[in-house]
Amino acid sequence: xxxxxxxxxxxxxxxxxxxxxxxxxxxxxxxxxxxxxxxxxxxxxxxxxxx
Amino acid sequence: xxxxxxxxxxxxxxxxxxxxxxxxxxxxxxxxxxxxxxxxxxxxxxxxxxxxxxxxxxxxxxxxxxxxxxxxxxxxxxxxxxxxxxxxxxxxxxxxxxxxxxxxxxxxxxxxxxxxxxxxxxxxxxxxxxxxxxxxxxxxxxxxxxxxxxxxxxxxxxxxxxxxxxxxxxxxxxxxxxxxxxxxxxxxxxxxxxxxxxxxxxxxxxxxxxxxxxxxxxxxxxxxxxxxxxxxxxxxxxxxxxxxxxxxxxxxxxxxxxxxxxxxxxxxxxxxxxxxxxxxxxxxxxxxxxxxxxxxxxxxxxxxxxxxxxxxxxxxxxxxxxxxxxxxxxxxxxxxxxxxxxxxxxxxxxxxxxxxxxxxxxxxxxxxxxxxxxxxxxxxxxxxxxxxxxxxxxxxxxxxxxxxxxxxxxxxxxxxxxxxxxxxxxxxxxxxxxxxxxxxxxxxxxxxxxxxxxxxxxxxxxxxxxxxxxxxxx
Numbered sequence: 081x082x083x084x085x086x087x088x089x090x091x092x093x094x095x096x097x098x099x100x101x102x103x104x105x106x107x108x109x110x111x112x113x114x115x116x117x118x119x120x121x122x123x124x125x126x127x128x129x130x131x
Numbered sequence: 132x133x134x135x136x137x138x139x140x141x142x143x144x145x146x147x148x149x150x151x152x153x154x155x156x157x158x159x160x161x162x163x164x165x166x167x168x169x170x171x172x173x174x175x176x177x178x179x180x181x182x183x184x185x186x187x188x189x190x191x192x193x194x195x196x197x198x199x200x201x202x203x204x205x206x207x208x209x210x211x212x213x214x215x216x217x218x219x220x221x222x223x224x225x226x227x228x229x230x231x232x233x234x235x236x237x238x239x240x241x242x243x244x245x246x247x248x249x250x251x252x253x254x255x256x257x258x259x260x261x262x263x264x265x266x267x268x269x270x271x272x273x274x275x276x277x278x279x280x281x282x283x284x285x286x287x288x289x290x291x292x293x294x295x296x297x298x299x300x301x302x303x304x305x306x307x308x309x310x311x312x313x314x315x316x317x318x319x320x321x322x323x324x325x326x327x328x329x330x331x332x333x334x335x336x337x338x339x340x341x342x343x344x345x346x347x348x349x350x351x352x353x354x355x356x357x358x359x360x361x362x363x364x365x366x367x368x369x370x371x372x373x374x375x376x377x378x379x380x381x382x383x384x385x386x387x388x389x390x391x392x393x394x395x396x397x398x399x400x401x402x403x404x405x406x407x408x409x410x411x412x413x414x415x416x417x418x419x420x421x422x423x424x425x426x427x428x429x430x431x432x433x434x435x436x437x438x439x440x441x442x443x444x445x446x447x448x449x450x451x452x453x454x455x456x457x458x459x460x461x462x463x464x465x466x467x468x469x470x471x472x473x474x475x476x477x478x479x480x481x482x483x484x485x486x487x488x489x490x491x492x493x494x495x496x497x498x499x500x501x502x503x504x505x506x507x508x509x510x511x512x513x514x515x516x517x518x519x520x521x522x523x524x525x526x527x528x529x530x531x532x533x534x535x536x537x538x539x540x541x542x543x544x545x546x547x548x549x550x551x552x553x554x555x556x557x558x559x560x561x562x563x564x565x566x567x568x569x570x571x572x573x574x575x576x577x578x579x580x581x582x583x584x585x586x587x588x589x590x591x592x593x594x595x596x597x598x599x600x601x602x603x604x605x
Contacts, residue, residue: 087208087211088180088208089179089180089182089183089186089205089208089209090168090177090178090179090180090183090205090208090209090212091177091178091179091602092175092176092177092212092217093176093177093178093476093598093601093602094174094175094176094476094477094598094601095173095174095175095215095217096173096174096175096215096216096217096220097173097174097175097476097477097479098172098173098174098224098482098485098556099173099174099216099223099224099482101174101479101480101481101482101483102224102227102481102482102483104481106227106230106481106483106484107481108234108235108237108287108289108494109287109288109289110480110484111291111325112237112238112291112293112489112490112494112495113488113489114489114507114562115488115489115558115559115561115562115563116489116507116508116509116562116564116565127475127479127480127484128475128478128479128480129475129478129479129480129481130289
């Protein structure tokens with residue numbers, strides 16, 4: 081986020097996070113979620129990592 | 132909605148597909164004069180000015196590969212992001228689809244009651260019965276389900292059970308039996324349980340509120356918003372409204388929950404909007420006025436022929452409502468925590484989790500009052516999806532190998548419209564049961580469906596709000 085945020089035309093607010101999560105991920109400690117509308121239509125995107 | 136090309140964006144049935152594919156791996160859109168660029172494969176999100184935003188219409192990877200540009204210019208900024216893998220990034224996550232194949236069990240949805248004391252017009256569960264008899268799960272079955280979960284959870288330490296129905300408070304003895312049993316033994320098992328209850332609130336009293344606040348890590352309180360809206364579609368069996376019967380009880384639960392000496396503070400009001408209340412922001416405002424800050428208001432799903440169903444023709448109004456909510460929250464006019472605008476851009480779930488989302492049929496299962504196991508609550512009542520019984524001394528992997536295998540191999544790369552959709556790592560391909568209901572195949576997704584288009588609109592608002600927060604612009 082550092083160098084590119086000296087940019088004047090495009091600011092990166094979050095960098096390449098997905099690849100990093102793959103290296104440490106898959107522990108299964110995060111909460112279950114349900115994408116069904118009859119529950120919460122919860123997307124995994126709003127589930128925090130709890131590792 | 133304003134976006135890359137206003138005319139295209141107004142074409143609701145085709146705009147997203149054109150946009151996603153014409154820009155290869157990036158998604159760009161504008162909202163209230165701000166310009167956003169999402170690079171799905173890397174997870175990067177950028178806030179651009181109009182010059183960079185428009186420039187992205189003209190560039191593509193093959194150009195970046197041939198030309199570096201002049202330092203200090205807009206192109207060179209884009210070029211640098213491209214070289215860092217933050218624009219038009221390659222999707223290197225497909226290999227992770229092979230993980231989680233033998234995932235141990237993590238969560239159960241316990242259908243403690245196939246009965247309900249409301250007669251909601253949009254109920255997918257057929258008044259709580261799921262098309263069968265009205266019945267309650269015996270406490271010993273719930274305890275057996277806890278044992279089943281523990282036994283098949285492998286080395287997992289964090290386990291979950293949610294009490295669902297029907298109306299789970301109609302089976303209160305079963306709920307407390309399961310919770311008390313798990314709490315009494317979780318240390319010995321080396322596990323920690325998180326419980327959730329989803330209730331319409333009719334049977335809440337002070338004792339139940341105290342128990343829920345002491346033991347449930349989350350509670351979902353069903354209320355649709357304005358009294359007239361709620362009562363039209365959430366009547367009691369005799370046709371009366373339910374709003375006045377539950378609102379004060381929910382207030383008491385929420386007020387006492389904040390004062391309870393426990394770590395269990397999560398809760399939210401969960402409502403449904405339908406074609407009857409397309410001005411649903413008014414319902415969010417009403418829920419906020421009643422003192423409820425955590426609000427999840429969901430679009431109803433189901434056959435488009437139903438009178439309350441949301442159809443493509445409703446989308447402009449729905450988009451307008453989401454944008455209205457976005458502006459309210461962005462401007463600080465409301466302190467509501469709108470569930471669907473929450474997205475963790477900096478520390479969210481890992482990509483392995485994002486490939487499948489809920490994990491239904493694999494690490495997440497549903498158990499009915501008669502102990503039958505299904506992939507999730509939405510498959511209950513369909514014999515072809517029965518996976519066995521918790522009364523069998525058989526682990527879930529062996530119960531119906533073909534069903535578990537099917538779900539382990541159902542992920543964003545095996546779903547029809549997902550592999551190149553910009554939203555794939557946010558929605559994880561949506562609800563498998565919804566796809567199955569519509570196409571008789573969990574792997575057929577339709578990027579032009581009402582469900583997908585609403586999801587993408589909510590995600591655009593959520594990403595924008597959180598991107599601006601990080602950029603300190605709101």
